[in-house]
Amino acid sequence: MSYLAKNYNRKKISFKYGKGSFLYSSNGNKYLDFVQGIAVNSLGHAHPKLVKTINKQSKKLWHVSNAFQIPEGEVLAKKLAKKTFADYVMFQNSGAEATEAAIKVARRYFYTIGKPNKNRILCVKNSFHGRTLAAIYASGSKKMTEGFGPKVTGFDHFKFGDHKSLNRKITKNTAAIMVETIMGEGGIKVISDWCLRELRKICNKKNILLILDEVQCGIGRSGDFFAFEKSKIKPDIVPIAKGIGGGFPIGAVLMNKKVASGMTPGTHGSTFGGNPLAMAVGNAVMDIVSNKKFLNNVKNISKYFLLKLNQIKDKYPNVIKEIRGKGLLIGIQIYTDQTKFINKLIENNLLTIRAAENVVRVLPPLNVKKNEIDQALKIIKKVCSEIK
Ligand SMILES: Cc1ncc(COP(=O)(O)O)c(C=O)c1O
Numbered sequence: 001m002s003y004l005a006k007n008y009n010r011k012k013i014s015f016k017y018g019k020g021s022f023l024y025s026s027n028g029n030k031y032l033d034f035v036q037g038i039a040v041n042s043l044g045h046a047h048p049k050l051v052k053t054i055n056k057q058s059k060k061l062w063h064v065s066n067a068f069q070i071p072e073g074e075v076l077a078k079k080l081a082k083k084t085f086a087d088y089v090m091f092q093n094s095g096a097e098a099t100e101a102a103i104k105v106a107r108r109y110f111y112t113i114g115k116p117n118k119n120r121i122l123c124v125k126n127s128f129h130g131r132t133l134a135a136i137y138a139s140g141s142k143k144m145t146e147g148f149g150p151k152v153t154g155f156d157h158f159k160f161g162d163h164k165s166l167n168r169k170i171t172k173n174t175a176a177i178m179v180e181t182i183m184g185e186g187g188i189k190v191i192s193d194w195c196l197r198e199l200r201k202i203c204n205k206k207n208i209l210l211i212l213d214e215v216q217c218g219i220g221r222s223g224d225f226f227a228f229e230k231s232k233i234k235p236d237i238v239p240i241a242k243g244i245g246g247g248f249p250i251g252a253v254l255m256n257k258k259v260a261s262g263m264t265p266g267t268h269g270s271t272f273g274g275n276p277l278a279m280a281v282g283n284a285v286m287d288i289v290s291n292k293k294f295l296n297n298v299k300n301i302s303k304y305f306l307l308k309l310n311q312i313k314d315k316y317p318n319v320i321k322e323i324r325g326k327g328l329l330i331g332i333q334i335y336t337d338q339t340k341f342i343n344k345l346i347e348n349n350l351l352t353i354r355a356a357e358n359v360v361r362v363l364p365p366l367n368v369k370k371n372e373i374d375q376a377l378k379i380i381k382k383v384c385s386e387i388k
Contacts (some may be wrong), residue, residue: 011346018045021365021372031346032376034364035353037328038182039216042243042289044365050246050284054319057280064276066269072279079286080254083225085234088260091252091274092106095215096130098239099178101253103134103270105237106176106209108262120173121211122166124357125157128185129178129213137177160189163198170202176209176237177202181227184216187357188324188331193231200233207258209236216329219243220289220366223299223327243366246285250278289366298366301373302327308377316384324359326372328366331359332380341387350379 013031015023021044023033036044043050057072064070077089090105091096103121110118121138129135136144137152145151156174159166160183170177177199183189191199196212203210212235217227221243224230236259241251251273255263272278288294306323309332312321319341324331334341338358343361345352355361364372 005073013346020044021048021368025028029349030202032350032379034362034376035351036363036365037247038242038244038353038361039221039363040242041247042219042221042285042366043115043246045247047246047367049288050281053280053284054248054277057277060276062275062277063272065271066274070274070276072272072283074275076279076282076286079283079290080252083286083290084238084254085256086238087256087257087336088255088263090253090255090263090268090276092241092253092270093249093272093278094130094251095239095241096132096135096251097270097273098215098229098241098251098253099129099138099213100132100134101251102211102213102237102239102255103138103176104177104268105253105255105259105263106178106211108267109209109259110175112262117173118175118207120154120156120171120175122156122158122169122174122177122208124160124183124186126186127160127183127213129180130215142249160186161195167202170206171210174206176211176213178211178213179218180213180215182217182222182326182329184329184361185355187333187355187359188250188329188361190227190324190326191319191341196228196231196233200231200235211237211239212234214238215241216324219285220295220298221327221329221363223295223302225290225295227326227329243289244285245278245281246281248278248281294366298327301370302330304370305330305373305377308373309380312377312381312384315381316388319384319388322356328362328364330362331355332362334360341383344383344387345379348379348382350376353382 014026023031080089107119123138125140129138134152138155140157156169158169218240238254244250309323321334338360353361
């Protein structure tokens with residue numbers, strides 16, 4: 001009998017410990033973990049530097065209220081700002097909180113400049129921005145909102161890739177366009193650099209803010225620190241979470257000076273957000289993942305992984321429809337329901353996770369080794385040969 005609520009469909013595996021790319025289960029199995037808590041453990045399990053950092057900080061100070069100065073947060077905010085487009089950072093604890101706060105920042109900005117009716121957020125239909133009430137209605141997915149009415153209003157939706165519908169849905173009340181730079185849960189769909197540039201142009205022309213949700217695809221996952229970097233555009237607001245904590249719950253909203261002007265004292269807050277323990281870990285993760293050499297490594301290993309996966313796809317064209325993604329945010333689109341495929345991978349000791357559109361999501365840690373990629377490729381190939 002489990003006293004946990006039944007809101008998850010959990011696999012019957014539990015783990016005793018993890019090290020790097022591997023998880024060790026309670027019944028003695030060793031798994032190659034290409035889920036990593038769904039793109040959370042950016043440096044794998046029990047990274048020595050993170051272990052050392054959390055130990056050290058836990059002996060000094062865990063938590064103080066945001067009513068006081070938090071130097072560790074000042075340091076991390078500065079690092080994030082220096083590395084990115086952002087002028088200011090507001091810390092949270094999770095991705096949903098960060099996306100909700102991003103919406104608040106956008107609305108508050110227009111309120112502050114005397115345009116309170118410019119408050120609607122335009123999102124991609126069936127996207128994913130988290131599970132809080134506003135976030136599920138932002139996602140516009142029936143599956144996520146069913147039974148949770150009354151509807152949280154203020155969101156409009158367009159179809160991914162449908163530029164006409166995007167333009168049609170913009171009104172004088174549109175405050176922001178909010179999209180995931182790479183749709184994660186939605187099936188690893190990448191917004192091209194060209195589209196990002198067009199989005200920026202539309203936003204500039206119509207005085208709309210651009211929010212790029214990098215909760216899943218940010219913090220080095222794409223091979224760049226942010227997935228939008230190659231497009232050379234600057235968004236106005238970027239919610240982050242997952243990878244920045246390396247397994248410790250951290251969220252944040254990055255914003256430019258213009259929009260930050262609305263966030264005056266009392267407009268937003270969080271008891272836990274940005275506490276010293278979280279910030280110590282965030283700083284340690286940031287120092288590693290923001291390093292150019294580290295990111296180049298992600299790019300190189302991704303290139304190899306994608307090439308080899310495409311070769312497997314070519315060998316098994318009846319099993320794999322498409323290899324998707326960027327960096328180490330990779331999707332293998334299967335022709336049939338992916339559950340069987342994922343279960344077969346597990347039987348062969350490789351952990352992956354589903355995404356929409358029959359996609360098997362493959363999320364190694366960013367410091368994954370080439371021989372571990374080779375191990376995963378061997379298993380994927382074997383499963384393709386068995387399933388065809
Ligand atoms: C793009 C995106 N935004 C927001 C979220 C919500 O993050 P969290 O589960 O930490 O609330 C997720 C989680 O998967 C995500 O992928």
